Amino acid sequence: MRLLFTSVPVHSHLAPMLPLVTAARDRGHEVLFVTGPDGVWHPEALGLPAVAAGPPFAESAGRYRRSYPAAVLAGLSAEERVRHLLVHGLIEIAAAEMAEDVVEVVRAWRPDLVVAGPAERAGVIAAALAGVPYVLEDFGPPRSAAFAEPGWRAVEEVVTGRRGAGGGRGPEAGRGAGGGSGQRLDRVPCLEIWPVGMRPDDTVPGGGPGGGWEFTERWPLRAEHLTPEPGERPALFDDLPFEKTVYVTLGTGHANLPGVLETMVRALHGERVNVVATVGTNGDPARFAGQPPYVRIERYVPQERLLPYVDLVVCHAGAGTVLGAVAHGLPLVVAPLAADQYDIAAQVVRARVGLLADPGEAANAGGLSADAVRHAFRTVTGDEGFRERAAVVAGEIAAMPGPGEVVDRLVAYAGRRVHA
Template sequence: MRFLFVVPPFPGHVNPLVAVTAELRTRGHVVAWTGAPGSLAGEPVLPCGTIPLPPRPDGLQGFAALKFLWEQVLVPLAEAMAPGVEAAIGQFGPDVVVADQQAFAGALVAQRLGVPWATSASTSSDLADPLSALPKVAQWRADLLAALAERLGAPAVDPRFSPRLVLAFTTAALAGEGPAGVTFAGPALGARPEVDFPWQDVDPARALVLVTLGTVNTGAAFLAECAAALRERADRVQAVIVDPSGTLDAPGALVRPSIPQLDVLARAAAVICHGGHNTVCEALAHGLPLVVAPIRDDQPVIADQVVTAGAGVRLRFGRAKAAQLGKAVDQVLDDPRYRAAARRVAESFRAAGGAPAAVAALEALTGHCGLPAG
């Protein structure tokens, strides 16, 4: 079988699917991508249009932030991607299109061309329907999607939810039950590019705390407050801080522009982060409690999931100072209930099956059972 993966050019939406495509190839299927960065670990990537991502104005919150994301990023991106998606379908001839929830063009073009499509829910925020209590905002979003579908000549379907299969890379233990038809596969953790890291400087006698804001967020002031909080606890805590800007002055901490995150998590005791879905799920897959300070978009929803699961503490990103951060770190390190809750979520992730479970669901969608490649 042939599977075309349509993703937005955001690393966090690509990473969960790398392990899925590797598993598909192991079972003898053929895979291609479109919408992904031009180079993806040697995998075939078909050309697709994109847009220059507009700078997000400082201080956007609430509906203003949602409006910016949809009107300035997601809808224009779908229109830019649509011709490339159609060309990729024509060139590759997929049996199934797997479309990321924010790559609307994948779903809408596949629907128009009559190609079966599945949804990749790289974040679980929409599964909880966060706009259910805001009917006017929900209608505004529905109208945007309907107008987009009309412009692309597609039926008026919600491109975020395939009627055939929605793959969610989480579990109900973290995200709640979700709507009918969702397959909870848990995180799909696969191989990542190698990144240099000074393992010789890791102190096994201290608790390692990872601080990261993901791949697209900036927060120099927040990172500085985290560094100060952890420096006060340097007798028992070692900080690893991801600072892509290379500007953070944090004596005593291991500050790197990028890290081999899964390997670092395997040695960590806790994580401070922004509530990005991948970071949260990767931390919880390792049974690690979290201090979560969401910035925008889906992050407040994910942060609430962490708190509801009992696996962490939530702080306000713009107001979190060293004293608050230090207290929160003490809580998740010293109170065993947070780690116990994180481990319960980790157990649910393992039971869900990860990439093999996702591939089994895709094979069931096509009625095909893959065979190991010879």
């Protein structure tokens, strides 16, 4: 079977999909990965065929920032900002710009199924126009249907506009894929790497059983790219003096925010723990001159190489960092900075696998408090319950179906849709 995968060209969106693509290839299926020109190197590095579509992500992101400057967004709540970014940035700009190229790939390559990655909707648009079945992969907590509705309405508008311009396949467009024959675009399965123990409570307004969530059919998928693997202990841990080590990171997209990472590191001075902080491929370790000998500042080290050797993670509540930590049974201290990080931080606290160091809004202005980080760190390290709960969630993640099993389910689903 031919399986086409699409993703925003951002590492945190690409990485969750690659084990699934690799598993599909290893099971004998034809695979093709479509992402922006600045992201194709990720699948290509694993020997996976890839095609570039649309502009570099930085161009789309720049257009969004110019169209909606900070002053326009200032009055929005954290949730409203996430929805605004999804609708006006990731769909109306990024997906619309990428969709034309993805449509051509779908028409030429003729996949049996499209798997669209986290917050990626160009693949959905192309599949709906071509009448190809599709599913989505997610990487964060489930969202309510009410939250997601404006985004799906924006996708439908793009699909409808392209059909009206002759971009579909006439009467067949959308059949079996959603968006046609009266079927809603979002009524498709979603692959979920988020563990059950960290999902929002069913009593959350707008959520819960009976269709209150964005996707009513969610298929669990183990986050294979984040689960523990045996490996050699990195040399950067050599000669660190203390028994326990804290990993400090702002992920791949926020490391250069002025003052935030510095505050997190400074909060741990004098706490008798080793500190390993990563500043990203474009970061400058010179920002951290004069650190004590128990602090290591590194540019970029894959977190899967670090997490087996640390005891706690201080971070921005990015999905990949949080899931990586709990997959290793590590508690967290989180200070959300943007997008869905506020929601993820709320689930960290609700599941009692960590604590919130700061509401997040102040961090955007460089106002994160070292005292708040230090207090949260001391609270988490002083209560073994956080580590015990993280170990429970780690067990949940390990027990989720692996990529190979999910590929088999996807293939069966595509076969049913084609013959429906």
